[in-house]
Amino acid sequence: MSTTRTAVRTHWVAIRAMLLFTLVLGVAYTIVVTGIGQVILPAQANGSLERSGDEVVGSALIGQSFADADGNPLPEWFQPRPSAAGDGYDGGASSGSNWGPENADLIAAIEERKAQVAEFNGVDEADVPADAVTASASGLDPHISPEYALLQVARVADERGLPESEVRELVESKIQARDLGYLGEPTVNVLQLNLALAELEG
Amino acid sequence: MEGLFAVMQAATLALILALLYRPLGDYMARLYTSDRDWKFERGLYRLIGVDPRSEQSWPAYLRGVLAFSVIGLLFVYVLQRAQAVLPYSLGLPAVPEGLSFNTAASFVANTNWQSYSPELTMGYTVQLAGLAVQNFVSAAVGIAVAVALVRGFARRGSGTIGNFWVDLFRGAFRLLLPLSVIGAIVLIIGGVVQNFNGFTEVTTLAGNTQNLPGGPTASQEVIKLLGTNGGGFFNANSAHPFENPTAWTSLFQNVLMLAIPFALPRTFGKMVGSNKQGYAILAVMATLYVISLTALSALEAGGNGTAPELAGGALEGKEARFGIFASTLFGTTSTLTSTGAVNSMHDSYTAVGGMMPMLNMMLGEVAPGGVGSGLYGMLVLAIIAVFIAGLLVGRTPEYLGKKIGPREIKLASLYILVTPTLVLVGTALSFAIPGIREDVESVSIWNPGIHGMSEVLYAFTSASNNNGSAFAGLTANTPWFNTALGVAMLLGRFIPIVLVLALAGSLAAQDKVPATAGTLPTHRPQFVGLLVGVTVIVTALTYFPVLTLGPLAEGLN
Numbered sequence: 001m002s003t004t005r006t007a008v009r010t011h012w013v014a015i016r017a018m019l020l021f022t023l024v025l026g027v028a029y030t031i032v033v034t035g036i037g038q039v040i041l042p043a044q045a046n047g048s049l050e051r052s053g054d055e056v057v058g059s060a061l062i063g064q065s066f067a068d069a070d071g072n073p074l075p076e077w078f079q080p081r082p083s084a085a086g087d088g089y090d091g092g093a094s095s096g097s098n099w100g101p102e103n104a105d106l107i108a109a110i111e112e113r114k115a116q117v118a119e120f121n122g123v124d125e126a127d128v129p130a131d132a133v134t135a136s137a138s139g140l141d142p143h144i145s146p147e148y149a150l151l152q153v154a155r156v157a158d159e160r161g162l163p164e165s166e167v168r169e170l171v172e173s174k175i176q177a178r179d180l181g182y183l184g185e186p187t188v189n190v191l192q193l194n195l196a197l198a199e200l201e202g
Numbered sequence: 203m204e205g206l207f208a209v210m211q212a213a214t215l216a217l218i219l220a221l222l223y224r225p226l227g228d229y230m231a232r233l234y235t236s237d238r239d240w241k242f243e244r245g246l247y248r249l250i251g252v253d254p255r256s257e258q259s260w261p262a263y264l265r266g267v268l269a270f271s272v273i274g275l276l277f278v279y280v281l282q283r284a285q286a287v288l289p290y291s292l293g294l295p296a297v298p299e300g301l302s303f304n305t306a307a308s309f310v311a312n313t314n315w316q317s318y319s320p321e322l323t324m325g326y327t328v329q330l331a332g333l334a335v336q337n338f339v340s341a342a343v344g345i346a347v348a349v350a351l352v353r354g355f356a357r358r359g360s361g362t363i364g365n366f367w368v369d370l371f372r373g374a375f376r377l378l379l380p381l382s383v384i385g386a387i388v389l390i391i392g393g394v395v396q397n398f399n400g401f402t403e404v405t406t407l408a409g410n411t412q413n414l415p416g417g418p419t420a421s422q423e424v425i426k427l428l429g430t431n432g433g434g435f436f437n438a439n440s441a442h443p444f445e446n447p448t449a450w451t452s453l454f455q456n457v458l459m460l461a462i463p464f465a466l467p468r469t470f471g472k473m474v475g476s477n478k479q480g481y482a483i484l485a486v487m488a489t490l491y492v493i494s495l496t497a498l499s500a501l502e503a504g505g506n507g508t509a510p511e512l513a514g515g516a517l518e519g520k521e522a523r524f525g526i527f528a529s530t531l532f533g534t535t536s537t538l539t540s541t542g543a544v545n546s547m548h549d550s551y552t553a554v555g556g557m558m559p560m561l562n563m564m565l566g567e568v569a570p571g572g573v574g575s576g577l578y579g580m581l582v583l584a585i586i587a588v589f590i591a592g593l594l595v596g597r598t599p600e601y602l603g604k605k606i607g608p609r610e611i612k613l614a615s616l617y618i619l620v621t622p623t624l625v626l627v628g629t630a631l632s633f634a635i636p637g638i639r640e641d642v643e644s645v646s647i648w649n650p651g652i653h654g655m656s657e658v659l660y661a662f663t664s665a666s667n668n669n670g671s672a673f674a675g676l677t678a679n680t681p682w683f684n685t686a687l688g689v690a691m692l693l694g695r696f697i698p699i700v701l702v703l704a705l706a707g708s709l710a711a712q713d714k715v716p717a718t719a720g721t722l723p724t725h726r727p728q729f730v731g732l733l734v735g736v737t738v739i740v741t742a743l744t745y746f747p748v749l750t751l752g753p754l755a756e757g758l759n
Binding site for chain 1: 206207210211214246249250251252265266269270272273274277319321322330331332334335338339367370371374375379382383386387390391392393394395396397398399401402404405406407408410412413414415416418420421422436437438441442443444447448449450452453506507508509510512513514515516517518519520521522523524525528529544545546547549550551552553556648649650651652653656673674675756759
């Protein structure tokens with residue numbers, strides 16, 4: 001009898017504690033952090049949006065597709081990495097491919113991408129960097145390696161009727177060094193590069 | 203150059219953790235030994251009906267842990283089932299029964315295994331009022347249990363091991379909450395989103411449409427890491443640029459995951475009255491961490507396997523901004539703690555590289571392990587180590603002045619048997635039960651052949667050790683996996699807690715025996731080496747046969 005009473009009492013304490021935690025750690029805490037973010041750091045808190053003129057064209061942090069409706073890459077834009085998010089760069093379905101290292105589908109996909117990237121850019125298959133033929137972890141990777149960006153310079157310049165040197169300079173100016181000089185990898189943000197590219201002509 | 207940068211990155215992390223070790227460890231020691239309650243805390247204790255100055259025996263302490271966790275389980279379950287009528291649910295329907303059970307078990311057990319894709323399943327209210335709250339309190343429960351065990355070593359002839367409610371409240375309000383507010387702001391500076399915007403449709407530069415997600419992410423992200431929980435706000439977890447935008451936020455996330463687990467040995471040392479004992483435990487944890495990180499980094503940089511060699515590097519499932527080394531650092535940290543967050547996809551690691559996260563979890567997550575659970579796991583292994591040393595020299599084993607008798611050894615032995623049993627039985631049943639086997643092979647497994655078996659092994663390893671990471675190709679949202687993994691998470695969390703609290707009670711009741719010339723010193727390199735050896739032999743060897751069937755077979759192919 002007394003054990004039952006103790007158990008009931010303990011659970012009643014637990015229920016009240018849970019409600020309290022929900023109010024403080026769930027609701028109040030989230031509202032306070034949201035308030036701080038929205039007041040002090042609204043650009044970041046709202047997704048680091050990028051604009052072309054007045055129009056929001058995406059987020060600096062979220063990769064986007066530069067392909068036509070059928071999924072064919074548009075040669076006048078720098079191309080991002082392959083993506084496994086939905087049909088590619090689906091912001092509502094972040095995901096990697098999760099293919100294992102010996103998966104036949106992955107091996108076939110890499111072979112196909114390698115051939116496609118080489119032909120698309122008029123280079124040798126051996127010169128295609130690894131990030132160009134592998135899907136990222138999020139499927140929303142906004143970056144490519146500087147090597148992959150430089151590989152695309154000739155094609156983009158040709159397609160847009162721009163001097164190659166000018167496009168190459170633009171790419172080089174957009175290479176982001178490692179954080180603090182040694183964290184992570186050097187990258188090029190594809191959306192920011194393409195926005196600058198669009199301005200180059202404008 | 204690449205290698206040098208990798209070493210510098212790890213050294214930076216080590217330096218930050220070293221700077222935090224004493225202040226954070228001492229702060230926690232004061233927190234859990236002080237008999238002064240803050241004014242607002244006294245009000246809260248009155249509100250929930252608890253006398254903060256009363257001490258509990260170990261069964262009473264355990265009753266608190268279990269009652270609180272059962273209520274948490276029900277709470278998260280009901281919230282998900284009621285999602286359709288909750289505000290800020292993004293139009294999402296109620297979460298189905300099986301998935302709701304799995305998710306509730308997962309977050310209450312500090313596991314954060316996710317059978318679901320958050321963007322498509324969980325609205326903001328369930329995330330912040332259900333999941334984020336459990337991120338705080340399940341972490342606070344873990345630290346409380348560890349502190350109770352430490353009190354067992356520190357006290358003599360005592361019938362009590364502390365007050366669960368006080369430990370829970372202090373951990374949540376004085377430790378996790380303030381650190382989370384600071385950490386969340388740092389993450390927002392780095393670009394982590396914090397809003398209630400839902401999805402925003404934009405027309406992209408090339409004229410396509412894209413849905414940009416929003417949400418109160420930073421507030422949940424920080425406690426996901428600080429509490430070694432690991433459940434992502436988005437499906438891609440810490441690989442998602444809105445959760446982990448840059449290489450420096452990734453390093454910061456490593457700090458968040460490791461800060462408390464690596465500082466707890468200091469707390470332990472302080473509370474038992476010898477900082478050297480804390481340093482010895484720290485040395486064991488750090489040694490295992492460094493070995494594991496080096497192995498995974500070498501394996502991924504080596505890039506063996508058909509697909510990585512064809513691509514020219516093991517970059518499938520890795521983000522360009524992180525590359526190899528920021529990915530292997532995060533993967534090691536996440537699976538040697540009980541976090542289970544990922545910034546790269548472990549399923550796509552090289553065959554033997556993919557074994558390392560599994561091995562990290564199989565060690566029992568003790569290097570440094572989850573918040574609290576890492577310390578109590580390591581202390582149980584220390585008891586086994588002094589027992590083995592005692593057998594070798596023929597003396598009654600002692601640890602910190604406490605005799606390790608039959609009762610202590612029975613409890614410690616049962617503790618180390620729990621997770622291997624759950625992992626191996628769960629994996630075996632998945633392939634042994636007719637009907638379930640077919641379902642596992644046709645619906646759940648994503649990669650064919652040996653790798654598919656590794657996906658199932660990984661899932662049970664992750665669930666039973668309360669990690670939460672995955673070979674994420676596995677479709678786990680099926681009746682079998684939702685149920686079996688849910689049960690594995692609960693048993694893998696709470697059976698060890700029962701054993702640890704029983705151990706705490708039995709140790710606290712003992713008097714201390716004075717150290718003699720025959721006492722094994724447990725603060726010297728000799729003991730550190732012994733404990734490293736025991737940890738590896740006792741845990742990893744158990745799994746060697748099954749690892750040869752999975753990742754090792756794939757790697758040798």
